[in-house]
Structures are given as C-alpha cells and as structure tokens.
Amino acid sequence: MADVLKGLEIKNMTDVSVDLYFYGDIVSDWWGAWQNEDQYPDAIKNFLSQAEGKDLNVYVNSGGGSVFAGMAIYNMIKRHGEKNKVKVYVDGLAGSIASVIAFAGTEPPEIPSNAFLMIHKPWGAISGNADEMRKMADDLDKIQTGIMNVYEDHLAEGVTIDQVEALVDAETWLDGKEAAKYFNIAQTDAADYVAAVGDYLSHAGKLPEKFKSHQKHPEQTPKGPTPEEQAKAAADAEKRNQIKRLCIEGMTKGE
Numbered sequence: 001m002a003d004v005l006k007g008l009e010i011k012n013m014t015d016v017s018v019d020l021y022f023y024g025d026i027v028s029d030w031w032g033a034w035q036n037e038d039q040y041p042d043a044i045k046n047f048l049s050q051a052e053g054k055d056l057n058v059y060v061n062s063g064g065g066s067v068f069a070g071m072a073i074y075n076m077i078k079r080h081g082e083k084n085k086v087k088v089y090v091d092g093l094a095g096s097i098a099s100v101i102a103f104a105g106t107e108p109p110e111i112p113s114n115a116f117l118m119i120h121k122p123w124g125a126i127s128g129n130a131d132e133m134r135k136m137a138d139d140l141d142k143i144q145t146g147i148m149n150v151y152e153d154h155l156a157e158g159v160t161i162d163q164v165e166a167l168v169d170a171e172t173w174l175d176g177k178e179a180a181k182y183f184n185i186a187q188t189d190a191a192d193y194v195a196a197v198g199d200y201l202s203h204a205g206k207l208p209e210k211f212k213s214h215q216k217h218p219e220q221t222p223k224g225p226t227p228e229e230q231a232k233a234a235a236d237a238e239k240r241n242q243i244k245r246l247c248i249e250g251m252t253k254g255e
Contacts, residue, residue: 017055020047026065026073026097038065041072048080055085058105064096067122067143071097074150077104090115090176100147103154103183111176114190117183119164120171122147144168154184 012019024037039062048056058077064070077086081104088109094102095118102109102117111117122143126136148168152161159182167174167182180187 012057013051013054017057018051019057019059020044020051022058022060022062022098022101024062026062026070026101039073041069041076044073044076048076051080053084056080056087058086058088058101060088060090060094060098060102060109061092062095062098062101063093063118064098067097067147069097070100071146074100074104077101081106090117092116093118096120097147100150103150108154108184108186110186110188111179112188112190113176115176117174117179118172119151119168119174121168151183156180156182156184159183 011021021037022039024035024039027038027040029040029042056077080086085107086105087107088102088105090102090109090111093116094109094111095116099117099119102111122140124136124140126133128136148161148165151164151168155161155164164182174182176185176187176190179185
C-alpha cells in the first residue's frame with residue numbers, strides 16, 4: 001500500500017524553506033481529491049513532517065471546501081509556525097474555508113489588490129425530519145462560531161467582529177484593498193493571476209464574473225488534455241483501481 005499512496009510532492013525545497021500550494025479544493029481525504037491540486041489533512045500532515053525545521057511559503061488560490069478539513073489544516077500550519085516562519089500569499093482567491101487557511105501564517109498574509117477573500121456562512125446538505133433539520137441549522141451556527149474565532153484573531157485595528165460577521169452573513173467578496181479595511185493583511189499591487197474555479201464555488205450566490213466558468217466564453221475555453229496529461233490521468237486511475245483491489249482483497253481475507 002505504501003507504494004500506491006504517493007505523498008504530497010515537495011516543491012522548491014531549500015535548506016531553509018519549502019513551498020506549499022493550495023490551488024484546488026480542500027477535501028476530507030484522498031478519496032475526495034479528484035484533482036492533483038486538491039488538498040486534504042493527511043497529505044498536509046505528511047508534507048509538514050518532511051518540512052520539519054524549515055520555513056514555509058504557502059500559496060493560496062482556492063474556492064474552499066470541507067470546513068473541518070480546512071480547520072485541521074489551519075491548525076497544523078499554525079503549529080508548524082510555532083517553530084518556523086510561515087508566510088501566506090493569496091495568488092487569486094482565498095474563498096470560504098480557504099480564507100481561514102490564508103490566516104495561518106506567522107505574519108499577515110499578502111493579498112494583491114486584484115486577488116480576493118470570499119467569506120460566507122457555512123453550508124451543508126441534509127435529508128431528514130424537522131428535528132434533524134433544525135439541529136443541522138444549530139450545528140451550522142456553531143461551525144460559524146469557530147470560523148469567526150479565527151477571523152477575530154486577525155482583525156484590522158478598530159474593526160469589530162460584529163462588522164465582519166455582517167459581511168459573512170451577506171456572503172462578501174473582498175479584493176485586496178477592501179480586505180485590508182477589515183483584516184490585518186499586507187495588501188500588495190495587482191498581479192496577473194488565474195481565477196480559481198472549483199466545485200466548492202458552485203454554491204456562491206455572488207460569484208464575480210471573472211470567476212464564472214469559462215464555458216460561457218468559448219474563446220477562453222481551454223484546449224483538451226495533452227497526451228502527457230492523458231497518460232498521467234490514466235496512471236492516477238490505475239492507482240485508485242489498485243487500491244480498490246487491495247481493499248477488496250483485505251476484506252475477503254478477513255472473512
């Protein structure tokens with residue numbers, strides 16, 4: 001199994017620092033990571049164990065994902081920052097739970113004037129009776145409290161958590177300049193970055209035009225995958241199938 005489960009790739013490691021990228025969705029585990037860019041807690045745990053003793057540069061361009069996975073990742077990066085420098089750069093979008101990860105550094109995150117924070121109320125899906133649905137609403141309110149606790153630790157001087165909670169309730173998109181009015185961030189000049197478009201942006205009610213699917217603009221539609229990308233996708237699919245076979249074998253032997 002160890003040969004099948006490949007760890008998160010270490011990029012740009014030097015004697016003193018290493019880079020970590022959040023360029024996809026934040027998911028709960030390996031099974032939910034349908035793209036190589038998706039991140040999950042176990043992968044980050046393994047990454048940080050290999051990066052022990054090194055400063056960390058974190059690059060974010062994500063629409064978010066699982067709240068609990070994102071919180072776990074936030075706390076792991078914060079612990080890494082107890083002994084090392086952690087610098088976060090928002091390259092395009094830190095949306096939903098990725099906006100929490102943006103504040104995991106040991107210093108204020110850098111957000112260009114043309115990059116975004118998107119903050120909103122947590123959401124979820126449920127089927128059940130009235131009691132179960134009421135409980136779900138209460139649970140979501142409690143989850144929001146945890147998110148607000150992180151935001152409160154990073155407010156700009158003179159800003160109250162009630163002001164930020166009103167922005168959360170309304171689902172608010174803040175560019176770098178606007179975000180600096182509410183949070184302790186390092187706002188930088190505009191840079192040319194690609195918009196992050198992932199599964200977890202589909203629920204956003206106020207999605208800016210630049211973040212909407214390029215399928216609405218045929219002239220911007222990306223070309224099909226290259227032969228190298230097709231071969232890599234086939235290899236990834238084979239890895240998943242191999243793991244399934246190993247799991248089935250194990251269950252059969254267990255019987």
